[in-house]
Amino acid sequence: MDTGTHIAMGVALGGIATLDPSVGGDPVLFSAVMAGTVIGSHAPDFDTVLKLKSNAVYLRHHRGITHSIPLVLFWGLLISSLIFLAIPNMPYAVLWRWTTLAVVIHVFVDIFNAYGTQALRPFSNKWIALGFINTFDPVIFTAHIVGFGFWMLGFNPAQTFLTIYSLLVFYYLKRFLQKRVLERKIEIYYGEVEGIFTSPTINQRIWRLAITTKDSFYVARANHGNIQIVDQFERIPVPNNKLMATAKTDRNVAAFLSFSKVYRWEQVEYDDYTEVRFIDLRYRSKSHYPFVAVVKISEDLEILNSYTGWVFSEDKLQDKLLLEDV
Template structure:
């Protein structure tokens, strides 16, 4: 989820913590728990700082190790320990329990996004992305904002957040069922479908889909249950040659390939170099595929420049490639 939603979820958990008699009876513990749930609801995304280094590092590691099982355990202990050091008189057990719950919920609500997480590390490095909740969902965010206002106006926090989360839970079920219906229709149209990547949008009844069959990629949109195929590409395996091996050595290309499960590739030949481009098919927007990885290799098999990330025009991409990204 987006940062704003994660933070409002932290506030909500702080309100739910009043169900705990120890928190309800101790204002100092309540304040400590509120700090813990807000910090815990955002902590796994502290890896966003990796973007300051470069996109390749960010793409390879964002929502990776920081969302893993060991990290989830560590975040709760670390944050609760820091807060407890400041206010040692409060119960560490209750502080840790609510802080750890905030971290766990952060990771759980990231899994239904199209971006996903590596939540099963260290047992599996597979990206878990179920694709039925948008990264920013206005309904989920709006429900949390409404709950915060109700609380500020005097509503009982425990009852308020129980109601909010019952509604949110039902909403998750609704969106999951909608995804299942989309997948069912796609399998009816393309019985040999191997994989379906769904990406819900901010519009409730509009989804993006990328369909993989043994020999084709289909990119489409689903609006009010109607599936429209927009693009169709032949599924061509990567060539086993020196150029492609060199391209895959580049850190930007390697980061892209470690993250993207549905992509096509293309070669462009110029006087002094060859450009290898990888295009993720899951994020089509306004007739453009914004998530790409590009490497330019000269005739002596040396990498000249490369880039990976979200870019929304060819001119901006070429500007990025003009900068030394190696």
């Protein structure tokens, strides 16, 4: 989810915590628990600072180790311990329990969008991305705003948000069923489909789709359940040669390949170097595929420069390549 929704969930969880008599009857403990749930609801995304180092490092680790089982426990312990040091003489176990629950909820809701998380690490490095809730979902965010409004009017916060979350369960079920209907239509039409990658949009009626068959990649758009193919690419395996082996050793390309689930590749030869480009097909925007990894390799198989990330024009991409150091 987006940062705003995560924080809103943290505030809502702080309200639900008043179900615990020790929290509801102690303003100091309530304040500590609220701080814990708000900070805990955002803590796994502290890895955003990795962007300051490089996009490759960010791709390698965002929603990876910071969303893993050991780090979920670590965030809960760290945040509750820091709050306890600032506000001592309170039941630490209560503070830790609600703070850790906020972290768990953060990781849990992240698995429903197209980006996903590596929530099962260290047992599995697989990305879990169910792809039926948008990163920013206006229905979910608005539901929290409505809940805050009722809270300010004097309604019981625990009852209010438990009611809202009960209704959101049905909303999640609705979105899941919408996804399954689309997948079923694709399976009926194409027969043997090796992969279907769904990306919901803010518009409830519109979905982005990337479809993998034995011979082709299809990029599609669904509107009101009607599926329209907007691009088709021949599925050509990445060659097993020295040039590609060199490309895969580049840190930016390696980070891209570790994350991307469906991509195609291009190779363009220039006078004194070859450019290899990997293009993720899940993020089509206005006839452009902004998520790429590009590497330039000399005739002697030396990496000249490279880049991975989101760029929305060829000029911007070439500027990024000029700025990157190998």
